[in-house]
Amino acid sequence: MAARADARSRALQARAVELTPGGVHSNVRLTGPSVFFERGKGAWLWDADGNDYVDYLLGQGPNFLGHAHDDVITAVDAAMRRGGVFGSQHVLENEAGELFLDSIGWADRVRFCVSGTEADQAALRLARAVTGRTKIIRFEGHYHGWLDNVLIKTVDGVTGPASAGQSAHQLDDSIILGFNDAEALAAVLAERGAEVAAVILEPMMCNSGAILPVDGYLQRVRELCTEHGAMLIFDEVITGFRLALGGAAERFGVTPDLAVYGKAMAGGWPVAALAGRAEPMARFAADVNHSGTFNSSVPACAAVSAAITVLRQEPPYQRIEEHGTRLMDGLRKLGADHDLPLRVQGLPAAFHVGFGAGDGPVRDYAGLTALDLHRYADLVPILVDHGIWVAPRGIWYVSAAHGDSELTAVLERLDAALTAAERG
Incomplete structure (x- = not known):
């Protein structure tokens, strides 16, 4: 050649x-x-x-x-001609929200934002507010963004900060386990469950290795979270709308308390979302702050609606x-x-x-x-x-x-x- x-x-x-x-x-x-x-x-x-x-x-x-899908490009172009960011609500938000929630099937409310990193932070903050606890159980090789309190790497079995300049003490609330080991999770929750606000994981480990959950693992994680009062958070930034219209929750038949979505949901446009049941999500309208100038922008909502419509009409x-x-x-x-x-x-x-x-x-x-x-x-x-x-x-x-x-x-x-x- x-x-x-x-x-x-x-x-x-x-x-x-x-x-x-x-x-x-x-x-x-x-x-x-x-x-x-x-x-x-x-x-x-x-x-x-x-x-x-x-x-x-x-x-x-x-x-x-695929790149530059015609329906998404047409929808975003038409939307942008009416403006991009208003500092208030706009008419496309409800359409995008309805299509999104109807498609994933299990959640009552959604908050649109810009990146998966941001949405993961909102999910963790909400879990702490709802439970009144501080500890977060996470898993080696799972990625939840690049910020100090979530970025980790494991070297020779030891997990710690993954970047120079990272504030190591912000990982103090993280309890890090191996994926697909339900008994290890059970043991930690038996000992420290009263401290744990949430268990967050990629339901399929896509960022590292495309590793599937073993049979029964996610179901056991769900049971343990319910038993110990910890919120189960699925990071579906990659798996959402990719593994099925309803993401990993649909594919594996396990319903989280909160889930974060991104990537496949908007046809290439930078959009992410946090979804959950009505009661915990209501805290965002009360005492839990989640803000962003570009959250639910006009082109973002147009892209979400167009992409999900294609996925529903032409699966x-x-x-x-x-x-x-x-x-x-x-x-x-x-x-x-x-x-x-x-x-x-x-x-x-x-x-x-x-x-x-x-x-x-x-x-x-x-x-x-x-x-x-x-x-x-x-x-x-x-x-x-x-x-x-x-x-x-x-x-x-x-x-x-x-x-x-x-x-x-x-x-x-x-x-x-x-x-x-x-x-x-």
């Missing part, structure tokens, strides 16, 4: 590092190849040098309908299930063909690719870190050179826009990339 043109991207990167630290505006992008894109449509991206990429990163997940879930299953099978076959210990784990809509021995599924963060994660990260620049856009951390997302042509393209390109990697 001929070398891909990259002169404009290299020039743009050189200028970017003069304008912003590391040349990026989110530290997540520090670890990936420096490619500057000009446009995206459906499941494809085109960079500044005219190269095309079949996209299985989807902007880290938000482009669940993509079966097509995504079929495409993702064929893709996962194809990746495994290519791994075998090239005699590589390639591991593929997760659900068709969101799965993890990595290297490691053994056939059994990874169940927790410790199991994930036992894999050869660096080997996969080193492979990603070769995949990018062959026109496959994916994340170095191993997550692959499937969208409603992926079809047969994308499947053919990615498997052909991956085969060529693995051959190139073998040649060194």
Whole structure:
């Protein structure tokens, strides 16, 4: 394969590092190849040098309908022509709220905001207010934003701050456990349940490893939270509207007390939401502060309404299930063909690719870190050179826009990339 043109991207990167630290505006992008894109449509991206990429990163997940979906673009364009932010309510808020709540099925009230990080903070604050407690039980490898009181990393079994400058004492209220270990949770709640305001988790561990809950785990977590009076918070920023219209709560049949949504709910627009039952959510109208100038902006609500309407009227879930299953099978076959210990784990809509021995599924963060994660990260620049856009951390997302042509393209390109990697 001929070398891909990259002169404009290299020039743009050189200028970017003069304008912003590391040349990026989110530290997540520090670890990936420096490619500057000009446009995206459906499941494809085109960079500044005219190269095309079949996209299985989807902007880290938000482009669940594909890039620049016509219905979302039309709705946002029409809404913006009437104004963007009024400092008061507007007529699209109720429409978006009704569609959202009717779709997830279990909640009574919703608050729209801008980012998942913000919505997680609102959920934790609300849980503390409702319970009068301060401790939060969390899980290794689960991500709830980049702020001081939630950002963690685990090294050699020890969990602590993940950033220089992070105020370590803000993690004092966090009790951190391993995922999929219900007995460990039961033991902590038996001893300290009167201190625990909430248990927060990704119901499917998507940020790290695409790790599924083992059978009965989420049901047991629900039972334990109810027994000890702790609020159960699902962080559905990734799983919401992706695993099903009703998210992980629908897919796994477990209802939380509060849940945070983002990414797939708005067709690529920056919107997040916190949903819950009427009684606890009423505290936001009383003594719990949750504010934001751009919360429920006009274009945000237009995007939510348009994206959810598409998901309801043209459900993509079966097509995504079929495409993702064929893709996962194809990746495994290519791994075998090239005699590589390639591991593929997760659900068709969101799965993890990595290297490691053994056939059994990874169940927790410790199991994930036992894999050869660096080997996969080193492979990603070769995949990018062959026109496959994916994340170095191993997550692959499937969208409603992926079809047969994308499947053919990615498997052909991956085969060529693995051959190139073998040649060194």
